[in-house]
Amino acid sequence: MKSFTVLEGLVAPMDRANVDTDMIIPKQFLKSIKRSGFGPNLFDEMRYLDEGQPGQDCSGRPLNPAFPLNQSRYQGATVLLARENFGCGSSREHAPWALEDYGFRCIIAPSFADIFYNNCFKNGILPVVLPAATVDKLFTALYAEEGYRLAIDLEAQTVRTPIGEVLRFEVDVARKHCLLKGLDDIGVTLESAAAIRQFEDRWREQSPWLFNMIGRGPV
């Protein structure tokens, strides 16, 4: 996994509440058996005027000029500024895959849906929660100034604005550690293999009905 330490980048707006995972990456693209290549279909229904199909070359599709990511001032954005409950809906990891593939490495919002929030950390994306009033101010500043950029420092847990304000955010220690180092979760967990085996033996003895069922019998 890509690590995340500091990011200084152009900010793009996604100015609506409850942006759901169907908006982030519509269902027809979930049929892919790959992990990459979802970027061109990020926000597909809002971004294009036609109906997107999996495997299609998106370069010739008609763009929705009103959609921020289609406007020249937001080209190359790596930070997405969003509203409440961003990423609600399904558990599809295709949502952070699409955001990451497009180029976003940090999303700032007043709140995130739980599963999406968790999925971001597994894919090198930092979701930053800031108070709604602060996010409001950032939106105002972003709209007022072309080329608006923010600097995010995960180690220090800060977002720095162009006028030098430093906004502190919270992130739990475990997720921060893995993202800073770009650690492979599975590798880390397997360091506890002995503990898992020990738990499993005890649990099997205590609750034998939970074991050896699937695979036995008529399936």
Added chain:
Amino acid sequence: MAGLTLYDKLWRNHLVEEREDGSALIYIDRHLIHEVTSPQAFEGLRLAGRKPWRLDANLAVPDHNVPTSREERGGGVAGIRDQVSRLQVQTLDDNCRDFDIVEIPINDVRQGIVHVVGPEQGATLPGMTVVCGDSHTSTHGALGALAHGIGTSEVEHVLATQCLIQQKMKNMLVRVDGCLQPGVTAKDVALAVIGHIGTAGGTGYAIEFAGEVVRSLTMEGRMTLCNMSIEAGARMGMIAVDQTTLDYVKGRTYAPSGALWDAAQAAWADLHSDADAVFDKVVTLRGEDILPQVTWGNSPEMVLPVTGRVPDPESMENATQRSAAQRAIEYMGLTPGMAITDIRLDRVFIGSCTNSRIEDLRAAAAVVRGRHVASTLKQALVVPGSGQVKAQAEAEGLHEVFLAAGMEWREPGCSMCLAMNADKLGAGEHCASTSNRNFEGRQGIGGRTHLVSPAMAAAAAIAGHFVDIRNLQEPIQ
């Protein structure tokens, strides 16, 4: 010291180790797998040269992509016309074969929506941790299990380690007291709860549903309620084990029997919150106050009683809510002040992991029996949740009731809930749907979804618009 909640107990029972950084390693008893969120996880295992930790903890079934028309379904995997869908279902078959994981294949009678199949087979049991790469895994909490959706990275993590790295959630109690009016169902309770706390109301919490109304629900009703915990923002919803749970589980394929059953039953007696348990948040509703619910907008919290009127955004004080309501009214093609019962429908969908079990189909059939769908309706789809539900419905003659009413009787799968297969809405079409999400484009690009109970969907199919199911003794107009 205060007592423990049901969630606290399930957490404690599965705690492998706590780490200094506040995270914990939680053991997973059951991992359900479907075709959409697993291919990249299996690929990850391959690339790292890893094998599944414990084969018998896994059960796979294709559901999201499978066609539901009898004709297309007859050809099995090879007969799936959409080649991208076909490849994904084929990939699940291939991965299960390569990794030696048990899969219920596409045309097996036990195939169906993963959240219908798990409990139906007894593959999800009280006291388990249950995960699946699908957010509606919260369904299985109805059995007194700790069950939640995970992303693909975690699917791979569970396959490789049988564990997940977790942070403990806060506890929320949602208590529904009293009793429900006739015609009001678990679906209406779920939508009323979401309307009350909002789609982010449960974020960061594990919800336990309790109270007289919840206790009196059947297991299938409880599954409907827990299913939509995620629409209230909570990854997991759960209900304490009682006699209703035990009666449901006993005798199922993978449920314990004999002496093991006795031992299991004794262990499951502890699967409830202690009387002195403390919840971080408590929400109470009165069953009598809950009317049949209909969503009007593009978030499940945009819900009203069937007697209501589409709200006027201008009357909303919160700017974010106002703009969301304006956008929803525009997308849904409604006008402020319009009566919910005046919303005309183009299609009706009865199915999904929320409402496709036998009791749902019985409730819908009871409404349409002897009646015919409105001439203005383009389509009314009934999609059973599994092959076993389908067989049971056919044994009871329900399919004939639906067919006689002018509805279509399909093969099991997720179908029009998320339109990954051929079942979808056209742009601008209004659909009364028993599914769980009314997001823009969810059931087809430009489609307009209204979430309702099976009985309400059936009544809407007959009338061509929403009607209050409580008035059904009178002729539908």
